[in-house]
Amino acid sequence: MNTRDNHFHLGIAGACGRGRSFRAACDALPQVRVHAVCDIDTGALPATADLLGASEQYTDFDEMLEKSDLDGVIIATPMPLHAPQAIAALNRGLHVFSEVPAAVSVEECREIVRAAKSSGGVYMMGENYTYIRENVLIKELVKAGHFGTPYYAEGEYLHELKGYDEHRLAARGLPPRQVWRRHWQSGIDGITYGTHSLGPILQWFDDRVAHVTCHGSGHHHVDAEGRPYAQDTSVMLCKMAKGGLAKIRMDLTSDRPHALTNYQLQGTDGCYESARGPGQDFRIWLRSRCMGENTWMDLHELEEEFLPGEMKAAAAQGAGHGGSDYHELVEFIDAAEGRRKPSIGLHEAMDMTLPGLVSQQSIAGNGRSVPVPDSRAW
Numbered sequence: 001m002n003t004r005d006n007h008f009h010l011g012i013a014g015a016c017g018r019g020r021s022f023r024a025a026c027d028a029l030p031q032v033r034v035h036a037v038c039d040i041d042t043g044a045l046p047a048t049a050d051l052l053g054a055s056e057q058y059t060d061f062d063e064m065l066e067k068s069d070l071d072g073v074i075i076a077t078p079m080p081l082h083a084p085q086a087i088a089a090l091n092r093g094l095h096v097f098s099e100v101p102a103a104v105s106v107e108e109c110r111e112i113v114r115a116a117k118s119s120g121g122v123y124m125m126g127e128n129y130t131y132i133r134e135n136v137l138i139k140e141l142v143k144a145g146h147f148g149t150p151y152y153a154e155g156e157y158l159h160e161l162k163g164y165d166e167h168r169l170a171a172r173g174l175p176p177r178q179v180w181r182r183h184w185q186s187g188i189d190g191i192t193y194g195t196h197s198l199g200p201i202l203q204w205f206d207d208r209v210a211h212v213t214c215h216g217s218g219h220h221h222v223d224a225e226g227r228p229y230a231q232d233t234s235v236m237l238c239k240m241a242k243g244g245l246a247k248i249r250m251d252l253t254s255d256r257p258h259a260l261t262n263y264q265l266q267g268t269d270g271c272y273e274s275a276r277g278p279g280q281d282f283r284i285w286l287r288s289r290c291m292g293e294n295t296w297m298d299l300h301e302l303e304e305e306f307l308p309g310e311m312k313a314a315a316a317q318g319a320g321h322g323g324s325d326y327h328e329l330v331e332f333i334d335a336a337e338g339r340r341k342p343s344i345g346l347h348e349a350m351d352m353t354l355p356g357l358v359s360q361q362s363i364a365g366n367g368r369s370v371p372v373p374d375s376r377a378w
């Protein structure tokens with residue numbers, strides 16, 4: 001916390017896009033002041049500054065770091081900017097909250113680790129799907145031993161994004177927002193955006209991925225210029241360091257209703273299958289709670305008993321992504337002010353980011369098994 005006025009002074013980069021969605025979370029935290037906003041969208045920036053209550057506006061990230069008196073930054077810019085901006089902020093001793101994934105290459109991951117190790121600032125990655133109620137509940141049930149030993153999991157992120165190419169946006173009269181997704185998310189074979197699916201699973205397993213193998217389903221879609229997207233569905237098999245297995249499926253081009261939060265978990269004493277669409281059940285079988293081996297129960301019946309109190313906080317209501325944005329920001333401020341370690345600090349962020357990057361090497365090598373570096377050894 002800054003001694004000048006007992007507030008945590010925050011700068012938000014990419015404020016006119018995803019950055020804006022932290023408004024409700026910032027509003028719910030009286031000690032947080034959005035001091036500066038940064039975005040290259042000069043048309044939208046003044047209104048965004050108003051909305052977030054920021055007194056300073058910048059179009060250049062380095063200039064914001066140079067001129068503004070900040071305690072920390074939220075980096076909510078397009079994916080290829082996460083690492084360079086995080087490193088620049090860490091080099092100035094600022095606390096960093098980075099959007100997902102942490103970086104777009106293994107080398108960038110190494111550079112973040114190097115910068116964080118020599119910085120006084122805390123690095124945290126905002127993998128908000130780990131704060132989704134049902135995912136937290138499963139984590140608590142695993143911790144309490146109700147799954148026995150968890151050994152298999154699945155995560156899927158099925159999010160058709162073809163609309164975000166420059167020509168399609170122009171045809172719809174829309175500004176070129178999110179065009180970066182055409183290259184960085186749906187233009188590269190392999191798992192380019194895997195942390196939402198893998199993040200909660202790593203927490204359930206309390207483990208990291210040691211090896212990855214990845215295959216794709218081929219190319220069945222082209223953009224407005226006739227260029228194929230990356231392979232439609234990619235599946236990465238993650239062999240965990242302690243022996244478990246996870247299957248991560250990502251698909252950003254297939255035509256179908258969105259399904260961003262499909263998860264499954266199997267343990268020696270329990271099994272979980274999330275709802276695959278609106279109106280479906282989040283079903284769980286636990287040896288300790290269910291009458292027979294073929295009887296499911298509704299996960300939400302266990303909420304009262306197992307969901308941590310802070311997850312029920314009224315302040316989270318209304319914050320983005322079902323309250324997740326609130327919980328992760330609370331954790332960031334707590335970590336920056338030394339009250340606790342972030343659950344997705346430097347190495348956990350690398351554990352969630354590196355398998356997807358390594359999967360791009362695997363798919364290029366016809367699915368060969370590739371080891372995933374452990375950033376703790378860097």
Ligand SMILES: NC(=O)c1ccc[n+]([C@@H]2O[C@H](COP(=O)([O-])OP(=O)(O)OC[C@H]3O[C@@H](n4cnc5c(N)ncnc54)[C@H](O)[C@@H]3O)[C@@H](O)[C@H]2O)c1
Nearest residue numbers: 014016017018038039040041076077078079099100177178
């Ligand atoms: N965790 C989540 O649930 C979630 C949801 C949406 C997006 N995201 C992530 O947030 C990031 C942004 O996604 P988005 O959907 O808001 O994209 P977007 O393109 O809509 O917004 C990005 C913003 O960054 C700005 N920008 C671009 N270059 C900049 C620069 N050099 N300096 C400052 N600002 C710059 C753009 O003008 C834009 O306003 C991505 O990394 C994405 O993966 C995460």
